[in-house]
Structure formats: structure tokens, C-alpha cells
Amino acid sequence: MPLLAAEGVSHLGGYFFISSAMFVLGIFTMVTRRNAIYVLMGAELILNAAALNFVAFARHHGRAGALDGQMFAIFIIILAAAEAAVALGIVLQLYHHFPTIDVSKPDRLGD
Amino acid sequence: MDAFMFWFFGGCALAGAALVALMPKLVHSAFALVLSLLGVAGLYWTLGADFLGGVQLLVYVGGITILFIYGIMLTPRDATRWSLGTLVLPGVLVAVPVAVLMSVAWQGLAAALKPAAPVTSAPTTDAIGTALLMRDQYLIPFELSSLVLLAALVGSVYLARRRKGG
Numbered sequence: 001m002p003l004l005a006a007e008g009v010s011h012l013g014g015y016f017f018i019s020s021a022m023f024v025l026g027i028f029t030m031v032t033r034r035n036a037i038y039v040l041m042g043a044e045l046i047l048n049a050a051a052l053n054f055v056a057f058a059r060h061h062g063r064a065g066a067l068d069g070q071m072f073a074i075f076i077i078i079l080a081a082a083e084a085a086v087a088l089g090i091v092l093q094l095y096h097h098f099p100t101i102d103v104s105k106p107d108r109l110g111d
Numbered sequence: 112m113d114a115f116m117f118w119f120f121g122g123c124a125l126a127g128a129a130l131v132a133l134m135p136k137l138v139h140s141a142f143a144l145v146l147s148l149l150g151v152a153g154l155y156w157t158l159g160a161d162f163l164g165g166v167q168l169l170v171y172v173g174g175i176t177i178l179f180i181y182g183i184m185l186t187p188r189d190a191t192r193w194s195l196g197t198l199v200l201p202g203v204l205v206a207v208p209v210a211v212l213m214s215v216a217w218q219g220l221a222a223a224l225k226p227a228a229p230v231t232s233a234p235t236t237d238a239i240g241t242a243l244l245m246r247d248q249y250l251i252p253f254e255l256s257s258l259v260l261l262a263a264l265v266g267s268v269y270l271a272r273r274r275k276g277g
Contacts, residue, residue: 012224013217015154018121020213022147024206025128032202037137037182041144044175045128048151052124059158061224067235067242070163071249073155074239077170078256082263084175088182089270096273101186 015056022049036091036101043087044080051076113157120153137188141179148172162236 026045029038051073058069091101098106127147134140148171155164243253 013221014117014121015158016213016217016220018124018154020210020217021125022128022151024210024213025125025132027209028202028206029132031205032132032198034198035137037179037186038140040182041131041140041179044144044171045131045147048124048148048171052151052154055155055158055160055163059160067238070160070235070239071242073160073163074166075252075256077166078260081170081175082259084178085267086263086270088178089267091182092185092271095186099187 012056012060015052019049019053019056022046022052034102034104036094036103037088039103040084040087040091044084047076047080116153116157120150120157122150123147124150124154126150137183138180141176141183144179145172145176148176159233159235161234162239 022045026042026049029042029045033039033042054069054072054076056069058066058072062069094106095101100106124147127143127145127150130143131140131147134143148167152164152167152172155161155167242248244250
């Protein structure tokens, strides 16, 4: 089955293509940026790509009528919200301790 | 029509993600992230997940983005300037193998998966609510996630408060 099958572009392959591309772009963002907020944005892209993959695969190949993929996506969203709040709190505290949020600069724990 | 919706929302998601990765300014990347998250919400709707698309809109587009904007406003501007050539090579060295891995994985998956059964679209809100409250389905993870959210709430307030003299 080719990735983007001609008989149905909204088939599973299309969703896999889009979620893979989002995943790769998220990794690229996390690796290339030194600003902590960019790193968090890359993490959000990766989480979204994973959740989209769960929903698409469950829709096309899951048990009939089951909601397992959507449930995974809902729990991913719950944990992503918690992660974003805590991580931004840490970033603010990082900025108060060191006058920067460049993730390559802080080099000590504690005082 | 289906294909048009798919490519429209998929294009939004991809273009947003690419702009997040490439925009030189942090605020522009934050708004590109909004575009990407909106595209993913639309893709959920094309998959028949109407409730999930709404949750994506409320939590991601409405909530997490606001957090990011606050994070941007409360931290120094242009702490690191985005320049081509500093970390792009490591980025490509990490991203390209992952992309190759994805396409290899797809080749394996496509051979293994049975042809998809035709799916019907029905509103999912009622079914999701029932599944979350059934003891043999998702009740335990649902209650545990409320604990996680409470811990994250208290923890983030504790972390983000300004310490006296520090």
C-alpha cells in the first residue's frame, strides 16, 4: 500500500504522513533551539503527532465502535496540559536563578 | 470533499509545524503553533472524533497557547538568536534518520495491516463519557488523571511563585 494511495488520500497513509512530519519537525525544533520555550513547543508538536497517530490507527484498524484511540489522545492531552504548566513554572524559576532561559547555560543545581 | 478537508487541515498542521521550526522570532513561532494545533483539531474532526477535536480546541488552542504567551512575556526577549548554521547540522542529523525510520516503519505496517473496514461516524461525546465512568474501562485512569492535574496545579503554583530575596 503506497503512502498516499490514489483511491483515498484521507486514508491512513495520509494521516501517518502528516503525523510523522509533525514528529520530525518537533524533534528538529527541540534540537536546533536553545530557548527553553522553543524546546517545550517542540515537545507539544511531538505529543500532538503521537495523539493524531493513535486516533487515525484506531479509526482505521481498531475494534469496531471502540474508542481506545480517542481515549489515549484524551489522556495525552491531559498530561500535556499538566506538563506545560509545570514546565513553564520551571522555566520562570530558571530565569529567576540565572538571568537566561538558554538551556545550554545553566550549569549547577541548587545555590 | 473528504479529501479536501483532509488536505486543508493537514496542510494547516504541517505548515504550522514547519513555521514553528523555522520562524526566527519566538512570538511568531507561538502563533504558528496555534495554526498547527488548529489543523490537528480539524484532522480529529475528519476522523470522526468530534469531542476530541473540541477538547483539542479548548485545551491546546485556548489553554496551553495562553500559557506559552505568558511564558514568552515573562522571560527575556531574544535570549538566543536563531541563526542558520549553529545547531542546524545536529538537527538535520537527528531529524533525517527519524524520517527514514518512519518511512521504513510504514512499509512494514502497510504489509502487516489488513485492509481497513468501512467506518461510520456517530457523535462520540456520550460514548466517551460512559467509557470514562465504567469500572472495567477507563474509570481508574480517569480518577488518577484528576490526581495528576491537582498535583500539577499545586506544583506549578509552588514553582512559579517569586521567592523573597531570591
